[in-house]
Amino acid sequence: MSTNTQKVLIIQDASKELCNVSIIDALRSLSLRPGAKVKLLGIIQAFRTVHRFYPLRCGIGSKSRLHSSATINKKREDIKQEVQQMTDEYSRCALIARICKQAETLKVEFDIAVEAGSLKEVSVEYAKNFGATHLILPRNLKKNKKYFMDNLSCAIYRMKIDSSLETVRGVEAAEVSVLSSGTHFNPENCEQREETFEISLCSVCMNRRAGIGVQTRDFTYAELNLATNGFSQENLLPILGKKIYRGQLNDLQKIMIREHPFKTIKEKDFKTEVQILGKVRHENVAMLLGSFSKGTHRLLIYEFVCNGSLSKHLSDKSRALTWERRLNIANGTAKGLEYLHGKQIYGSVRPSNILVTHDYQPLLSYFGLARSQYEDLDQSSETRLLKTFEYLPPEYEGTGLDLSKADVYSFGVVLLELITGRKTIGDTDGQSFLRWARPSLRQKKYMELIDPAVQDSVDIYQLYWIVRVADKCLSWNPNSRPSINKLVKDLECIVNHCGAEDFSLTESELMAAMSS
Structure with missing residues (x-):
């Protein structure tokens, strides 16, 4: 034996x-x-x-x-x-x-x-x-x-x-x-395990997360072709700006296949990135299961997350996105972000990269190393979309970018979208999203910010604190934004009705005080 x-x-x-x-x-x-x-x-x-x-x-x-x-x-x-x-x-x-x-x-x-x-x-x-x-x-x-x-x-x-x-x-x-x-x-x-966490099971569709001991591996084209039924259109996920296929392997594991966003990445750099990202294991981060690389083709294979992206739910004005679920998504996303920052991984914060289960557990996905998320962002077709929704911090085109504080700013935009709902140009009187929201932040007109879909069920106490946290994240000065660790603590307190630690004025409140 x-x-x-x-x-x-x-x-x-x-x-x-x-x-x-x-x-x-x-x-x-x-x-x-x-x-x-x-x-x-x-x-x-x-x-x-x-x-x-x-x-x-x-x-x-x-x-x-x-x-x-x-x-x-x-x-x-x-x-x-x-x-x-x-x-x-x-x-x-x-x-x-x-x-x-x-x-x-x-x-x-x-x-x-x-x-x-x-x-x-x-x-x-x-x-x-x-x-x-x-x-x-x-x-x-x-x-x-x-x-x-x-x-x-x-x-x-x-x-x-x-x-x-x-x-x-x-x-x-x-x-x-x-x-x-x-x-x-x-x-x-011995399987390699960096983290241990409960392997969740979706209570609606019974989709189970990949095992935490799973190691990344090289997939063959034949495997991926079979898993996606020949990369058929019916398996192409409707995600704006991305080409992502869903599939199912022979062992019934469901997967998502995404083209690497930077097609010019060299084979050696791609393999290094896969090796690093393959060690990421957290309950609020989707697992990278492996990759495929041949010629100019660079594919990343992730575990499947069953209920689509937060971006889809916000755009669809989904009534299933209750106030409680919105807070839990914010809280879980911040925890996943804190974990990624501990691994020196940045730049993944936008609703299209936050996937949710039918139980509305958030998982950050499509993340990459810092150089391929910020330093190489000008190569990406997503740059225009990110600027349109203002996920990029104001200091992005300057020098000395603090990647962690830049992510906190982006998270603040996501947080504000969770509070207000995805706004169209018609909703904001032709103004950009943040230009429309900032006056209400300064004047503390919080009820004008809340999404009408959850207005009747919102917890006023939680609303007050969550808006203040979002406002802090959106500070023009990176040094005025909370650290990711403090952000996680504050959100945990808000979810559990114990307030936040920081009682100092937000940047919006200071501006309002100066103008009065």
């Missing part, structure tokens, strides 16, 4: 409902290599009697109570029969059959086993004997995480109620644990 083989042990409390969707999603999120071995271990707790008020437990729950009357010897016979019966049920189960079929698609081996005893003790013993590299625990073992950490050195996850995986100990931490214990460990088994 190769020491490189990934071995995944999934623990199932045999008295609980079996959900094939959870197991399939778990397998996909771990990004298993072909040839990996997966085993589902159903554990019957040794001193419980199962009452069959319900039929087959494979898909339908069963009830159990502590057994108090049988002798130990009799109970052993009962347990033996129960193990055999559960093994037979699993082998005939339609849900198990579906998991097997998905395992074939993923090119991994799948098997089942049934044991009896203490849930946590049997899990640990079996994991050691199986040589598990990954252990997935049921959600009812939440209180026993320390026990598994102390007794096992493999990567450990816990299934949550929404079928996502909580990382108890990631693969990198598992490597450290194994090395410290003197056990042999092969680094090829």
Whole structure:
């Protein structure tokens, strides 16, 4: 047996409902290599009697109570029969059959086993004997995480109620644990993880984010051609100024394919950029899954985000964009931006680059390195659009651009769009967006700014603070704008109704005071 083989042990409390969707999603999120071995271990707790008020437990729950009357010897016979019966049920189960079929698609081996005893003790013993590299625990073992950490050195996850995986100990931490214990460990088994976060599942379309352990790779043209049905028009996303296709890979992973915005980028620079961006992992940032490069063609492959861009929702005057959702989009976007700035990645702040799920979780996408977002912006066809909506800061065409403060300014424009709704020239009496908005900011006519679509549901307290934050971001002087870290703290406070830390006058308020 190769020491490189990934071995995944999934623990199932045999008295609980079996959900094939959870197991399939778990397998996909771990990004298993072909040839990996997966085993589902159903554990019957040794001193419980199962009452069959319900039929087959494979898909339908069963009830159990502590057994108090049988002798130990009799109970052993009962347990033996129960193990055999559960093994037979699993082998005939339609849900198990579906998991097997998905395992074939993923090119991994799948098997089942049934044991009896203490849930946590049997899990640990079996994991050691199986040589598990990954252990997935049921959600009812939440209180026993320390026990598994102390007794096992493999990567450990816990299934949550929404079928996502909580990382108890990631693969990198598992490597450290194994090395410290003197056990042999092969680094090829270790996925690279810079961040750990909950893998979200869209509650509407059930689209699942890519697993956080996914590594970027080089895609072939044949793969991308097949995924997009020959780059058909029906898979071309309606995003102004961009050519982006959606697709689906053989493992059912949904993707977005975008041409690199700067076609003159050299192959070496493109590969370097992909290598850096491929390490970006955050709950509010769309993952770069890989790339394709041949001749003059430079394609970036991202995870698919199911509900389009914020720009689309603003332009469509979507009533689904409630006040609460607008605040959450602002808050999540700021967190994603803070993370990108920590990686020295700037210039991604505009509504067309903020994608949302049907749950209105925002993910920054189509981001790039600083040189390809600001320094090379004049090469991009987006420059005219950015100037039209004034996302670029006033100091853009000057010298000594502070990239972080420039992004904060752009975020301020996005924030103002969330507050007011996307305005047309007709809405602003022929004025530019910011020229129309600034007088209301100076005069504190906040209710004149609010989008009529949410006017009846807006929280006045939150409106007051969110407008002040936007006004701060839009300061002409970069030094007067908040840092991205402070911006995140202020928005978090506003969402949670605790105000913001800075009570100083905004630039608009100072101008109003000077003119009065």
